[in-house]
Amino acid sequence: MTDQPHDRTDASLIALRRILRATELYARDLAQAAGLTPAQLRVLQIVAARGGSTTPKALATQMGVSQATVTALVDKVVARGMAVRERSDQDRRQTNVVITEAGRGALQEAPDALQQRYVRAFEKLADWEQAQILASLERIAAMLDAEGFDASPVLTTGEIKAGDRPG
Amino acid sequence: MTDQPHDRTDASLIALRRILRATELYARDLAQAAGLTPAQLRVLQIVAARGGSTTPKALATQMGVSQATVTALVDKVVARGMAVRERSDQDRRQTNVVITEAGRGALQEAPDALQQRYVRAFEKLADWEQAQILASLERIAAMLDAEGFDASPVLTTGEIKAGDRPG
DNA sequence: TATATTGCTTCGTTAGGCTAAGTATAGCTT
């Protein structure tokens, strides 16, 4: 591979695609292993990350989908016994989606598509390399979120807690 | 943000998620602008990148989906007049999916979800920073494709040609 | 009390994905 700036743009795009692709394909596999589809798994992950209970509204915001979609997804995880709906006492219009023991079990089977494979590899890297990769990723994320496009509304460190990780 | 290795793992995962999310949301918008869905747009992009004509088999391999899925997607881009099917002369079992002028027009409206926003920003970066980001991305891509998971079968530089890029 | 507004669900539709089964062509084997 040559080193002209032009080629670097192409090469970085290709690498980005490989990352996207690997993640997408792996997500299918993992979700299948846990008896859940990727979208349903995401629901459980978010509920767990929010302390085991959250509202459909919050799920919709965080996932970037409509409430109607969340209703359908919650129906399915509820049907599989991995969560239950409970009416809120504070505001009786609200429903809390509460993860069950079965749900937590499923999450442990398939903790996270990205985490499972990425964390293992990342933590083997040399210190300087980890630092460099982190800086690059943050740069890219900033480049992509910026430009007036309102992505990633609620994605904070809360979503991925150290305690969730294996190892 | 502190600098402990642990935090770096979390932070890099968060950045990776932001990238994935921004890409996914932006893909919808762009595809909508071109009058195509993201998957249909991908079909056209691959056909164009392969010189304006390719087979369903090649599309399926490159996209990582079944041939039946490709048939359905090709049906849709054909229905929109953005491609046509032509029987191959060499092997009459094969069909060539050939992009039309309308298809090329649509591609120019929405060249690429990743490209559109990424290339602009990337090419503004300092030389050393481009090099660092590229190295990091390639490292991550290698980390993710590896581990015995057979992702990204045919994703080579052929997919994204310099000529496709704006600027 | 009457009228929003909010939170969620239901309904109907579209898209993308799969597997299984079918059709047509190509390539062997005998």
Next chain:
DNA sequence: AAGCTATACTTAGCCTAACGAAGCAATATA
């Protein structure tokens, strides 16, 4: 030449995910 077997696609039928519109119930506000 006849008869497998493999390849390339399509068809049919199913599932999941997503949406918007419309509905219902509870809260907030006038």
